[in-house]
Amino acid sequence: MSASPILEVEELSLAAGSKTLVSGVGFSLDRGESLGLVGESGSGKSLTLRAILGLLPRGVEQVGGTIKSEVRAAMIFQDPRKSLDPLCPVVRQVEEVVYYRQQVSRKAARTIALELLEMLGLPDSLKQTDRYPSQLSGGQCQRIVIAIALACKPGILLCDEPTTALDVTVQQQILATITRLQQELDFAMVFVTHNLAIAATLCSKLCVMKQGSIVEHGDALSLLQHPQHPYTQMLIDSVLPLPELEGSASV
Amino acid sequence: MSTALRIEDLTVHYDHFTALDKVSLEIQQHTTLGLVGESGSGKSTLARVIAGLISPVQGQVLLGSQNLGKKRSREQHKKIQMIFQNPDSSFNPKHTIRQILAEALLFHQIVDRSHVDRRCKELLASVRMDESALGRYPHEFSGGQRQRIAIARALSVEPSILIADEPTSALDVSVQLSILELFNKLKSELNLTMLFISHDLGVIHAISDNVAVMRQGRLVEVNTKEQFFTRPSTAYSRELLSAVPKMPTSQLSGGFL
Ligand SMILES: Nc1ncnc2c1ncn2[C@@H]1O[C@H](COP(=O)(O)OP(=O)(O)OP(=O)(O)O)[C@@H](O)[C@H]1O
Ligand SMILES: Nc1ncnc2c1ncn2[C@@H]1O[C@H](COP(=O)(O)OP(=O)(O)OP(=O)(O)O)[C@@H](O)[C@H]1O
Ligand SMILES: [Mg+2]
Ligand SMILES: [Mg+2]
Numbered sequence: 376m377s378a379s380p381i382l383e384v385e386e387l388s389l390a391a392g393s394k395t396l397v398s399g400v401g402f403s404l405d406r407g408e409s410l411g412l413v414g415e416s417g418s419g420k421s422l423t424l425r426a427i428l429g430l431l432p433r434g435v436e437q438v439g440g441t442i443k444s445e446v447r448a449a450m451i452f453q454d455p456r457k458s459l460d461p462l463c464p465v466v467r468q469v470e471e472v473v474y475y476r477q478q479v480s481r482k483a484a485r486t487i488a489l490e491l492l493e494m495l496g497l498p499d500s501l502k503q504t505d506r507y508p509s510q511l512s513g514g515q516c517q518r519i520v521i522a523i524a525l526a527c528k529p530g531i532l533l534c535d536e537p538t539t540a541l542d543v544t545v546q547q548q549i550l551a552t553i554t555r556l557q558q559e560l561d562f563a564m565v566f567v568t569h570n571l572a573i574a575a576t577l578c579s580k581l582c583v584m585k586q587g588s589i590v591e592h593g594d595a596l597s598l599l600q601h602p603q604h605p606y607t608q609m610l611i612d613s614v615l616p617l618p619e620l621e622g623s624a625s626v
Numbered sequence: 627m628s629t630a631l632r633i634e635d636l637t638v639h640y641d642h643f644t645a646l647d648k649v650s651l652e653i654q655q656h657t658t659l660g661l662v663g664e665s666g667s668g669k670s671t672l673a674r675v676i677a678g679l680i681s682p683v684q685g686q687v688l689l690g691s692q693n694l695g696k697k698r699s700r701e702q703h704k705k706i707q708m709i710f711q712n713p714d715s716s717f718n719p720k721h722t723i724r725q726i727l728a729e730a731l732l733f734h735q736i737v738d739r740s741h742v743d744r745r746c747k748e749l750l751a752s753v754r755m756d757e758s759a760l761g762r763y764p765h766e767f768s769g770g771q772r773q774r775i776a777i778a779r780a781l782s783v784e785p786s787i788l789i790a791d792e793p794t795s796a797l798d799v800s801v802q803l804s805i806l807e808l809f810n811k812l813k814s815e816l817n818l819t820m821l822f823i824s825h826d827l828g829v830i831h832a833i834s835d836n837v838a839v840m841r842q843g844r845l846v847e848v849n850t851k852e853q854f855f856t857r858p859s860t861a862y863s864r865e866l867l868s869a870v871p872k873m874p875t876s877q878l879s880g881g882f883l
Contacts, residue, residue: 391766416770416798432765453769453796456712498666500643510640513711513792514665514825536769539795540711542665542825543869569798572871596874611873613799615828618855620867 380405381446381563382531388439389422397422397587409564411574414584420567421453424533446530453535455517464505465519472526491522494552496545513540532564571614575599583607630655630819631787636685638671645671647843658820660834667840669823670711673789677708704734707785709793713776717764724760727779734783749778754804769796784816791823806832827870839863
């Protein structure tokens with residue numbers, strides 16, 4: 376019923392020299408849709424995202440398959456500190472991206488940047504005194520990286536573990552912000568996470584990866600409730616339980 | 627039981643900002659204290675003070691009965707090891723994994739030169755990595771693999787106190803589970819005392835004996851694990867526990883199955 380997908384990945388294979396790292400990975404995404412990519416550490420999730428972004432690390436090459444996409448992608452990288460420029464203050468970095476990507480005046484760029492930072496719950500004091508990445512906590516850096524990706528107004532947002540460095544209340548707030556912006560701006564999203572609960576809440580579709588391939592894919596809820604592949608089952612069994620909080624209205 | 631680590635009245639400033647405000651804390655020998663709390667509340671700062679990487683403007687850190695001053699001996703350094711929140715910046719990118727692991731082993735004289743290779747392989751196996759990793763460089767690994775290398779390096783020198791700052795956040799849940807089991811095993815084998823920082827309350831529940839909660843540079847709650855998870859004593863802890871994302875199955879089971 377919908378128009379053609381805005382992202383189509385078919386039979387994607389990536390290799391470093393003779394070593395195959397990703398093989399035969401495929402999925403497609405419509406505008407406004409979210410796909411969760413979960414699975415084994417080292418299974419090729421980050422490399423898949425980088426291939427979509429067109430920014431594979433040195434030494435890794437696409438050796439097969441196609442990636443079709445008509446829109447601009449932006450990525451929130453796994454290691455927030457490494458993806459920021461250590462020598463440039465953070466508000467400046469967000470401002471620069473807004474200025475170049477949204478083509479507004481310097482003054483407007485600053486206003487938009489500060490709005491984004493406020494929306495993501497960063498310290499108010501940044502408005503007066505800008506800081507270098509090394510002067511922020513891990514979770515604060517991660518939010519700067521999210522702000523930069525959102526400032527690009529992407530058609531596809533690629534998220535690589537965007538909330539692992541955040542406490543759960545901030546995480547909740549950020550996920551709500553991303554969902555709201557997704558509804559407003561209608562971008563598609565590929566969301567890599569080790570947190571199955573987050574994947575289920577945020578994404579309608581899920582792909583489970585192991586050793587460079589997708590071992591199972593499908594509708595998020597039914598996949599988690601009725602896993603077919605033993606690896607998916609093992610992942611679900613490894614989710615750590617929490618005791619019931621007394622006096623909480625459990626839904 | 628005796629106290630392995632005691633922190634008294636620690637205060638840390640970054641310029642005019644108070645990152646730690648008179649924090650006092652005790653960790654009993656052979657127990658694990660889980661440290662949770664707001665992003666930016668000072669958890670990593672506390673870890674860095676204990677590891678001797680920054681010095682406080684006020685307060686002290688006691689290892690057993692020893693007061694740890696600004697300058698620590700090699701032995702004192704060996705006793706307290708730290709796994710960093712972003713392991714990447716703690717690796718020399720020009721060194722192979724073999725060099726990275728061997729350096730710590732030799733510096734602290736854990737094994738002699740002829741046994742280094744074997745020990746490196748054992749260490750990698752303990753974090754579920756293949757020994758073929760030894761000849762490769764940090765950038766050739768995924769985020770979770772690098773985190774496991776950092777864990778192997780910290781454990782290699784057989785510390786008595788291990789500070790782990792989000793050590794499993796980049797791991798899939800199944801590897802995470804095996805690493806947590808490894809931590810628990812080492813805890814009894816090496817008589818390890820741990821300070822374990824994480825935002826993942828499931829992880830904190832699995833690993834901790836006691837839980838401390840930080841907010842805005844202060845400790846707002848220190849409690850036993852059981853109390854914290856079922857009857858926390860502050861509204862903030864309750865807020866945290868309520869915000870944990872839930873698996874969909876628990877809401878939907880009993881449906882049309
Ligand atoms: N630059 C590189 N050169 C060679 N091999 C690489 C390179 N980058 C990654 N790899 C290998 O490719 C595989 C996939 O890596 P990738 O980073 O995509 O994993 P991932 O699924 O994101 O894992 P994690 O959950 O641990 O972040 C890993 O086995 C890794 O060792
Ligand atoms: N070098 C610095 N200069 C100025 N402020 C700093 C510096 N390093 C940290 N801060 C500030 O100190 C506070 C505590 O930082 P810290 O890294 O200890 O937080 P954290 O509890 O580990 O947070 P997270 O959960 O996000 O990792 C933060 O508000 C941070 O912005
Ligand atoms: Mg990755
Ligand atoms: Mg931290």
